[in-house]
Amino acid sequence: MNKKLKKSLLYWLFLSPLIVLILFPFAVMFITAIKPSNEVLAPTWWPQEPAWRNFIDMWAVTNFGNALWNSVYVSVLSTMLALAVSIPAAYAMSRFRFKGQGFFRQFLLVSQMLSPIVLVIGLFRLVVWLGLLDNVNSIVFVYGAFNVAFTVWMLQSYFSTIPKDLEEAAWIEGASPAKALVMVFLPLALPAMTVTAIFSFINAWNEFVIALTMLRRQESYTLPIQIFSLVAGRYTVEWHHVMAATFVATIPVAIVFAWLQRYLVRGLAIGAVK
């Protein structure tokens, strides 16, 4: 047996308990989702016959479509809001030295540390004051603002890897800063902005406390709140529908994430090493 194969087997053996624990919830989700309703409470692993219909029935029973739409709406708009204010800020942080830069960096750091839960009562009053309670737009606003720290940090570390000379050369050639930005800088920064946008999207997609507090009617629920409402404080839970819903809500994000995670490793490494 060659050395690398031996090492690989040893490594996989060592990782296997962790891998089993990680994959276990996915197995639970999938197996429960395809159990017929009369077998859900039976303590068996495999269903006699898979009930694929659950995935269709779930849609109506769990109000899935509406919650999905709310989640997409909130995640897309809050990501756009965060990027719209973060791209210029990150550009300034990576390109210029100015008074107050350190203060701004520390301010972002503190806002990154503060989870919404600590401010939730104050945020609740803010949303009431703005007249946005039970309105998905309140969530767009809060998520967008809380994402600013993360997006500035990610973008700034990427922007710093784009040579400054390129834009300065364009300025010397007579291009206005706006033109240099659009023609030279933004095309180079596009991959970074895409990756940052996707992570900001996932953050918003998964957020729980703020949505739980600000949204009161089922019509405005996002996916995590909708699914939570199906299991919280109920005597009978339709677990096969709930698991079908979590499965459908989880798999697309997991696939995108699996594809992107190497970019995240690189982004965090750049951010952490700098």
Add this chain to the structure above:
Amino acid sequence: MIRSPLTNPYVLILPGFLLAAFIILWPLYQLGMISLNEVNRFGQLRGFNDAENYIAVFTDPDFLGALWRTAIWTGGIVIGTLLVSVPVAIILNDEFYGRSIARVIIMLPWAVSLTMTAIVWRWALNGESGMLNSGLQNLGLIDQNIQWLARASTAFPVQIMIGILVTIPFTTTIFLGGLSSIPDDLYEAARLEGASRWQTFREITLPLMKPFLNISIVLNMIYVFNSFPIIWATTQGGPANSTDILVTYLYKLGFRFGKLGEASALSVMMFALLLAFTILYVSLAMRRDSK
């Protein structure tokens, strides 16, 4: 340099600063005010009351219990994550067959919302029909169903285990970044000198990883301290408040019992604690920068 709004850093950072400041400073001011006032459950202030809210929080036995459990929760998850993530990162940094698959699997919990993870575990841990019990019975490891979430003695450790599982991806990622920054020739030189694997780990890997270990510990402390969905979606702090940590206790105070004054006082104290963590983090980061 060309003068233009696009080359003026203050113009560029202003929108981001205002948005983030609005969402933090206004609520903070509100929390401070409410915490010092007598307040009814509709949030109307009834005049200053000499820190009575703070005293009420401190003399509540549920608060002391939640405080103690927050320490166990945070410490348990941070230390547990560290003990798993260091060897996992070292393995994932080495070449082996199927490494990219292993990386994807270990990062996977990161992509799933904590709420969904917690709901799936709540079902898997169900006493009668949960798949964990039936799986363990099939393997012959237990002969009787365990009511995992109905007793504090099993519920809280299980919640900590879930917390460790979902904290591993982020921590491992930071360590992978750290390991990739260690130059290979250091290891080659050590090997030429005849150092054992354990010696190279202790003398090279560990010292050079130290800044990354520090930062991951402080960041994880902050994230775990604030973590709400796992406990809320599995037990909502029950049975009988026995799995409450500060954040779930805060949420109950504010939104279930309507004690807004006490909840705000607790928020302000938690903010102060987090600020202390943040200062610790900044000083660690600074020390690393100055090296």
